[in-house]
Amino acid sequence: MRFLLFALHAARGPAPRRTVLQATTSHYELNQELSRARAPDELLQVVEARAPDFNAVNAATALQRLATAKLRRGERARGAAAAAASAVAALAKNDETWADPRPVASSSWALAKLGLSLPDLLVRQISQIAPRMSGRELSTAAWALATAQRREATCGGAYEAASLRDTRHALERCADAGARVMDALSGRDAATIIFALGTAKVKRPAALKALCRRLADPSVDWNGQDVANSCWACASLDADAPRLFSAAAAFVARNASQLEPRGVATLAWSFAKERQGRSAAAARASDDAVALKALAVRAAEVARFFDARSLALASWAFAVAARNDLIEPSDACFQSLERDAVARLAPGLDARDLAGVAWALASAGRADRASYEALASRARALPRKAWTGRALANCLWAFAVQTSGCAALPLAQDLEKAVVELAPSLSVRDAAAICWSLSGIAAGRGVAFDAAFGAVADAAQNFASGEGRALANLASAVVDMYGDDSGGLADNCLDVRRILDAVAALAVPLAESSTLEPRALAALAAAFAACRAAAPAPRLMAALAAAARDAAADFQAKDLVAAADAFARCGAATPVVAAAVRALGADAAGRAQAFPPRLRADLCRALAAVGATDSPFFDSSAAPRDRLLPPPETSYAANTTRVQILEVVPYSSLFPGDDEVE
Incomplete structure (x- = not known):
């Protein structure tokens, strides 16, 4: 084998010498060199050697090629550091080539694609020239501003990253500029700017309203990704966008069979979330029902292709839709999710998504034992630090009310340690859901969750506020677990009366x-x-x-x-x-x-x-x-x-950074 490898090496001959680059001052020639560099190492050589001479177009070309070249992480970072440092130096000198919106937008996109922060001078330049950007440049810059890494990723200190304040200001300027030229925006550009606002959690009501109005125009072309991104953003921002959702419902009714799995999950979540507390949604009930039913049919077809987040979002959405009588709880989509997705994806679910799936199945009255057992197995395998109070509350509630026959007690006993660790930071709502669930699971089994209730009692002094249903459930849980026949509490000296004192003070x-x-x-x-x-x-x-x-x-x-x-x-x-x-x-x-x-x-x-x-x-x-x-x-x-807790818990983010502006 060694002889064979030696022979192959000898036949190939010695490694080619690295090209010695000749000096040039022509920015056109620099761009030609960057474009001609086919091999990744050749591209890196050109970038590192020529970066001090780059103008805006050269820097944008270099960064774009680095973002798509097959380089090792360290090599990619070296090239990006050189190009970005050159751009920052040119911006500091007020290089007039950086007044052109095209390289500014392209460089921003490339840096975000490379997983780096945007330089502060580049972000300030976006704010300054946003009114002169075209629709595609605005959407490209907005996407970069929303998805770029923050201050920790700056190529080893090659430049100073933009602050969150400056980034938000630049994004607002892009959104405002997009609203002013909305009639010239394509569906993709308008949807991308809306998506950027949702990703960055930037509320810009006037601009958002104008952009949504543009998408609702029947003459505008948009595809499933555009529809999903814009609806998700508006739902995440709790924006009032009835025209957008009406247009989206019509699009879904016509094109549901063409939607990708993530698009199905995203749109289902968006429709379910948007209906919460939205009086205007009542007028669209029939349209939304048609869209959700079409999405449910498509979900049944593509459930085997769902990833973990898609499963969590789709199951949550269809459970909420079933509670609102928009689809049937026994719809085929739930059967497909149970058959093709839950058991398959359960081993890879994080705590939040696991709790979301469990909550959805229980809320919809599903009783597939295999699904609950797969989720329980995964929940018991997760480390305690993976849990949040809300995830614990939703997971325990689901297993307390499910009727599949899956044993909930072993899971509750395993999760009790996580409850104890999280007790000091639990809100009243989460503490109530957890204690209510534990008391229900323990009922008739001769067990008590002393550690969990004791930890909640120790933390009860931290309760600052609570709504009526949560307070009622928390008080009921204490009495159910420890009430005795004499009208007292047999709590083994845990002093759970402190929980009731806190509940009384808030109630x-x-x-x-x-x-x-x-x-x-x-x-x-x-x-x-x-x-x-x-x-x-x-x-x-x-x-x-x-x-x-x-x-x-x-x-x-x-x-x-x-x-x-x-x-x-x-x-x-x-x-x-x-x-x-x-x-x-x-x-x-x-x-x-x-x-x-x-x-x-x-x-x-x-x-x-x-x-x-x-x-x-x-x-x-x-x-x-x-x-x-x-x-x-x-x-x-x-x-x-007891007041059953059937709270709808929306997710705060969805596929951040997955969508790119080409």
Whole structure:
């Protein structure tokens, strides 16, 4: 073998000598040399030797060729450093060739493509000449500004990277310039500028509105990538772009069968995200439904080609669409995702995407055991540092409510250590979802997640704010896990009462300002009534009672009875509590037939407990007065009134930097 290698080397002859470059001062000749350099090492030699003589066109040509040449990373960095240093030096001397927008845009694109920061002088030049750029130059520069690396990638200190402030200002200037010449923009250029704004999280409402109006023009050509990029950006920025989404819905209805897998996932996510809290979307419900159904059909066809992020985004989007009755939860797309994507991609999912897929499947009521087991296996294999509070919350919630038969307890026990580590930084919302899920998983199994609840109790003093549903679930979780038959908390000295104290402190102002929804109000009252010996919270119960008294007509039957029952059991014999029970009974009298027999009996018992036997509900109810029993002295299970957390958690980014301006 050695002899054969020697013979081949001898036959090839000695390595060719490196060309000795002759001096030249012609920038045209420099460009010719750069263009003629075919071999990567020859290109590098020309760049390193000639960089001090480059003008703007030479520097742009060199950087573009380096960005596409097959060079090793170190060699590419050397060439880029030389070319970029030359550009910065020329810009510092106010070289007039850099007043031409073309090399400025091309150099910016190449540096971003090379994974480098943009020099500060180059970014300032973009800001200065943006009004003179063509549509393609604006879109190229905008893409580079949005996707280039930040301050750490500067070719070993060859130049000073632009600040975030200067970068955002330059991008805003490009967007404004694009809006001014929007009638001359192609669909690709308008979509790229919009994509750049979304990637950089730069809100420029006037410019964005104009660019979206351009894309909505029927005369503008755009392809699936343009549609996906622009819709994603507007959804990410929470921009009001009804005309864009109407045009996108029409495009999808016509061309869904031609969309690439990532385009399917991106568009599905964009439509689902844009509908959140957007009243204007209601007028487009039928159009959006058609688009989402077309995307679901296409997703079923291409699920086997999805990557991890596409799986997470598509499953989330279709789960949200199913909850909004835009597609059927049992649609073939879910079956295809379970069959062709989940198990295949689960081993490579990161914590965020894994939690997103699990949440989506559980939210859509899917019960494919193999999918959940694949996700559980991956979740148990992830290191604890990979988890965030939101990812833990979504993952545990999904496994707490899924009905596939997959064992959730081993996963919850493995993830408990991650909960303990993250507890000091958990928001109330995430702490509530985690504790609610753990209490549900532990129910009836004779286990307790002491470490997790203890860590949350230690961190409860950090809770600064929380919305009603989260507070209700957190209180219910504590009672479900540790409530005993005497109305106290058997918490093995964990002092989880600190959690309830924190919940009460946050819930009082919500109750006093009447901002608690009835379901959350009823759940909070039930939880605190169930553990009144450990945490009576008289101010909270009084505030809840006053809020319930004033909003009795807003309660559904189950919540109304739960609230009245809780007030009657809480032991706070105050006029406001009795008045609340009376008000709930009076409102229920007008709709007594909506109350099943058990709820009627419970409400009558609550009324009797506060001495309200003259309530009109008795005349409307079939429950006889002489069989009413006083409320028991012991506590009761509060889990029947827990508020299920079905929060939609949008992703903050999507395929950053994948799309290029050619």
